[in-house]
Amino acid sequence: MWSHLDADPDDEYLPGVLAAALIEAGDGDGVRRLADRLTAAGRPADAAWTRARWAEAEGRWSDVAEECASIIAADPTRINTRRLWARAAAELGDHAAVQRLYEEILRHALPDADATPEEAHRTVQGSDLWGLVVAATANRDWAAVRAAAGRLGMEFDTAEGPIDEEWQVVTVRAVTAGGSHVDLPAIRTGPATARIVPVTGDDVPVNHGDTVVFEPSLLEPRPESEEELSNWRPLFGMVTLLDPAGFTTYWIDGARPGQEAWITLRDTLREQGYGVWVYSGDGYRVTDPAGGEPLPGVYAAVGVPPRSSAAEADSLLARLTAAWPHPLAWVDLAKAAGQDPAPHLATVERYGL
Template sequence: ALAACDLEERAEAVLRAHIERHASAEAVVVELGRVLLRAGRDAALQALVEASMQAEPLRAQGHWLRACSRERLGDLDAAAEQLEALLVLDPEADVPRHRLASVERRRGRHAQALSHLRWLAEHEPPGDHDWDRMTEATIVGDWAQVRDSARRLELRIEGLDAEGPIDVPMGLCRVRFGEDDGAQHDYYAERRGPVTARVVQLAGPRRREHFEDLVVFDAGPVNPRPEPNGDGDGDGDGDDEWEPIYPVVAVLEPGGRRTWALDGVHPGPEAWDALVARLEALGGLIRVRSDAAYQHDDPDDEGRSLPGIYAYACMPEALEPAQLHAQLTEWTAGWERPLVWPELAAALPDGPERQRELARVAEVTDRYAL
């Protein structure tokens, strides 16, 4: 009760005093370990385990507390070692086995994670471990295990009686990417299987592009469904608008795309359509982001407004920036008003051409107030 009230120091003192008076108070030792774990006192917890939890019946609990502490500190190797030792003592321990599968996933050891999840599927009723099993089995390409867990969960999916990858349209969903810099971004994707989806939303020129990535996700959404609002209809506040967001675990097939912005004065429908056709011939996808409200002041005629254009050009990643820059320069050379591609200019190799293009972007941006 003291620990529940955030009085960890007082709780620790009471528990230690009890242990000194009753050396065989196993339950109190375990509770003290939990208090130290909640307080993040790893060194004190390790000392307690070494001193009081090396023999039965506390040895397994000692491994569990150590594993939880090491995982919290980000030492996944040590956490896995403790969980493995626990399973040697108690192979039937389902919660530690599921926890070890999660740790193995985070270590990138998907085959090992799948092995533990398969054990759980063979020994436990259908549950969350089946969803996790489908995720790991999809990553390693074991579609028989994906189908087995899908049947256990009574999912109605086309192709369960077939073999090989499951790839059927299952509607839109949202997936969350964790980037290398720690940023997180959500995108709409078309679900193609129980735990797979292909991204259909552009990231834009200032982010890593994930368009057309085929991903495998964790079926546990990062935004749980709202609780019922208590008026008897079973609906939670905002439940009708709830969209689950699934965290991406791995990219199975990269889309291989990179997006650049095109900005400037609209050249007219004919010239714009010709440019779009040429970019599409290179494998690009062009999405206009501006509307009729996007206008620029004419620097040569005060009071006159010029229609603007702002678009994303999602191009194959294999297309070098210098090559695309050269093509855009050639294709827009005859336009009355300039078009710029700021991020593409910044991505050019160091040298005179990059400096000239950056200067042009700055001049056009200032002149037309882009």
């Protein structure tokens, strides 16, 4: 390809093919050589596009945005350049820039405001409208969300304002503080929003009741069989936290009471606005202080709502579990409530928690 380019320096398409080959090969020196050559040949936009694609391959999103901006400044009609810039802005968390770029894309690519959803999908060639929905949601620009979603054929219960409905159970994938990912059940509340269901630990960036923005493209394919589909929840990647619910997590641990007692505890807590999520499985066992067989155990997270204090939560749990044959332990909650944690530490010791 280099030799062909030497023979025909004005070839319009070969530099793009060569750039793709160089990027795939990880040949940064070759990419820079090609970009310099294009600049010297009076093709600065092609040079900037080559550098932008290389920066994309290396994950240098600020450089991608800078190169794309230079191209758009010279030629405001570029569509694919804006798409790449929008991706870079999304990676940088600049949702305002993402929304602006997708709005510009739609003005250039979809001038007809009366286009049908089918025409919209065909004209914008993919996810431009969804990109606008996600960015506008993150920016709380609900009018823009509704307008873009309307072009996609979506309808809502209300005509204006925030979209907060109950659609379906989905799974939202979030990144933990340690860099791993965690998949969380959630209730989809709009085109690109969901409310988190579980009560989570400190390493998870969202908690029970939080409303998050997600990218509405499946991370796993839709099952083909009806049997798999019946238990399937769409998996989406979290983009950002939109509305934190303000829950504080405390852990309870100990011997599990009978099913009726546990359901009463769970339902009462939920009626009071608390969140409850059990993490232990059926095989979890704790020590029987009387020396008998190990007892069924329960390890769960309780989400205390912002309107309740740790002291109120401690008092409520103590009242609800007072008649249980075995006590639960909630050491951290007792400390936060200003109570003596010694009884809870003794429970931890006696039951091997």
